[in-house]
Amino acid sequence: MQKAARLSQPARPPGRPREFDMDTALDRALRVFRERGYHATSIGDLTAAMRLATGSVYKAFRDKQAVFLAAFERYVALRQEQTRSAAGRGKNGRDRLRNVLLSYVEHSQGIEGRRGCLVVGSAVELSAVDPVIRARVSAQLETNESFIAGLIREGQADGSIPEHVEADDTARLMICITQGLRVVGKARLPLDGERLASVAMKLLA
Amino acid sequence: MQKAARLSQPARPPGRPREFDMDTALDRALRVFRERGYHATSIGDLTAAMRLATGSVYKAFRDKQAVFLAAFERYVALRQEQTRSAAGRGKNGRDRLRNVLLSYVEHSQGIEGRRGCLVVGSAVELSAVDPVIRARVSAQLETNESFIAGLIREGQADGSIPEHVEADDTARLMICITQGLRVVGKARLPLDGERLASVAMKLLA
DNA sequence: TATAATAGGGAATGATCGTTTCCAAATAAA
DNA sequence: TTTATTTGGAAACGATCATTCCCTATTATA
Numbered sequence: 001m002q003k004a005a006r007l008s009q010p011a012r013p014p015g016r017p018r019e020f021d022m023d024t025a026l027d028r029a030l031r032v033f034r035e036r037g038y039h040a041t042s043i044g045d046l047t048a049a050m051r052l053a054t055g056s057v058y059k060a061f062r063d064k065q066a067v068f069l070a071a072f073e074r075y076v077a078l079r080q081e082q083t084r085s086a087a088g089r090g091k092n093g094r095d096r097l098r099n100v101l102l103s104y105v106e107h108s109q110g111i112e113g114r115r116g117c118l119v120v121g122s123a124v125e126l127s128a129v130d131p132v133i134r135a136r137v138s139a140q141l142e143t144n145e146s147f148i149a150g151l152i153r154e155g156q157a158d159g160s161i162p163e164h165v166e167a168d169d170t171a172r173l174m175i176c177i178t179q180g181l182r183v184v185g186k187a188r189l190p191l192d193g194e195r196l197a198s199v200a201m202k203l204l205a
Numbered sequence: 206m207q208k209a210a211r212l213s214q215p216a217r218p219p220g221r222p223r224e225f226d227m228d229t230a231l232d233r234a235l236r237v238f239r240e241r242g243y244h245a246t247s248i249g250d251l252t253a254a255m256r257l258a259t260g261s262v263y264k265a266f267r268d269k270q271a272v273f274l275a276a277f278e279r280y281v282a283l284r285q286e287q288t289r290s291a292a293g294r295g296k297n298g299r300d301r302l303r304n305v306l307l308s309y310v311e312h313s314q315g316i317e318g319r320r321g322c323l324v325v326g327s328a329v330e331l332s333a334v335d336p337v338i339r340a341r342v343s344a345q346l347e348t349n350e351s352f353i354a355g356l357i358r359e360g361q362a363d364g365s366i367p368e369h370v371e372a373d374d375t376a377r378l379m380i381c382i383t384q385g386l387r388v389v390g391k392a393r394l395p396l397d398g399e400r401l402a403s404v405a406m407k408l409l410a
Numbered sequence: 411t412a413t414a415a416t417a418g419g420g421a422a423t424g425a426t427c428g429t430t431t432c433c434a435a436a437t438a439a440a
Numbered sequence: 441t442t443t444a445t446t447t448g449g450a451a452a453c454g455a456t457c458a459t460t461c462c463c464t465a466t467t468a469t470a
Contacts, residue, residue, distance in 0.1 A: 220417070221415080221418080223417065224417070
């Protein structure tokens with residue numbers, strides 16, 4: 001099959017090349033999915049948002065669920081980047097955790113908040129009905145949870161968080177807080193980052 | 206059957222009387238809505254669950270949204286009863302709050318947890334699309350929040366919760382916890398009531 | 411009894427959904 | 441060129457959806 005591929009060349013696949021940028025299209029798709037959820041988003045909504053014809057979408061993806069899954073993966077990657085970046089702006093474990101919480105509140109609030117979170121949306125709307133998505137959502141929640149547990153342990157190592165804090169239990173509760181923030185933000189209740197983060201930091205006492 | 210209607214009798218309305226029990230039917234409807242959400246629940250699913258014909262449903266309700274709204278109201282009433290009852294089993298404010306948290310975790314976990322919460326489901330799936338439901342959801346979140354704030358203030362009055370605790374901020378964070386518990390429970394992660402409640406009670410320190 | 415009013419129930423309806431099909435266009439290889 | 445392969449795009453398709461219609465059954469009242 002593979003003749004060419006002249007060492008480290010990208011090696012263009014045969015046939016007409018794709019005209020649209022996949023990441024751009026996925027960004028547009030995930031925005032609609034976040035806003036309206038899976039079932040309330042029709043293929044027509046998707047093609048309009050992605051600026052593609054129906055046929056093009058079905059050339060690039062097997063079906064609607066595949067579009068959703070791809071959008072989900074992109075969303076999770078982007079969010080993870082933002083969260084890690086927030087954690088980076090901290091001088092110790094406790095500080096990093098506080099910044100992560102603040103970042104979560106900020107993303108759960110205002111315009112971004114009412115756009116919603118794809119993880120929360122998938123958990124609520126799809127996990128009862130789609131085992132593939134449910135497994136993906138659970139895995140992501142566990143990834144996020146162990147990231148937080150890691151920050152707690154870092155804080156305990158650098159002395160900014162007491163040793164008696166139960167890292168795993170506290171991390172699980174904090175995951176509940178972050179997911180709950182998205183629910184409350186979606187319902188458009190105002191969220192004050194400083195106030196909420198201050199209260200939440202008591203969990204590290 | 207009865208002649209009657211003699212002063213203060215319920216006074217049966219004209220025409221053929223309803224054969225089914227409304228609350229029973231709503232209980233069945235809300236169960237499907239909780240499990241699958243609004244859009245994934247078809248009228249066919251509803252009539253099967255409620256054991257009514259399509260026509261009967263449309264005789265009793267204006268449309269699908271009206272069924273949902275009625276189911277929502279019944280769900281909220283039932284849950285409020287359960288939560289108040291849990292609060293009742295406590296000797297002081299702090300104890301009542303702990304019981305409420307424990308009750309929330311229990312309902313967010315296991316079979317009941319994967320059935321999901323109609324408030325969370327509505328917030329996530331419908332608040333972007335349906336202003337009526339969004340307003341109802343926001344109002345309910347605020348009701349729940351002020352119930353919790355009230356318990357905190359009770360605890361401060363009876364000395365079981367320190368005065369320096371910010372009742373409103375803490376209540377809002379606790380609402381996030383409860384809503385987040387439902388998200389995490391829907392994704393089927395295990396939730397340990399004792400452990401989570403113990404950690405959460407640190408917010409009252 | 412006859413009439414009016416409402417509920418029960420299933421078939422019919424029209425809209426919308428996700429998906430497929432088909433043809434023209436673009437690219438690489440032969 | 442020609443051929444093979446893939447994309448772009450719109451029209452077509454069948455399934456399913458929420459809703460309406462219509463007929464029968466049941467009640468209270470005249």
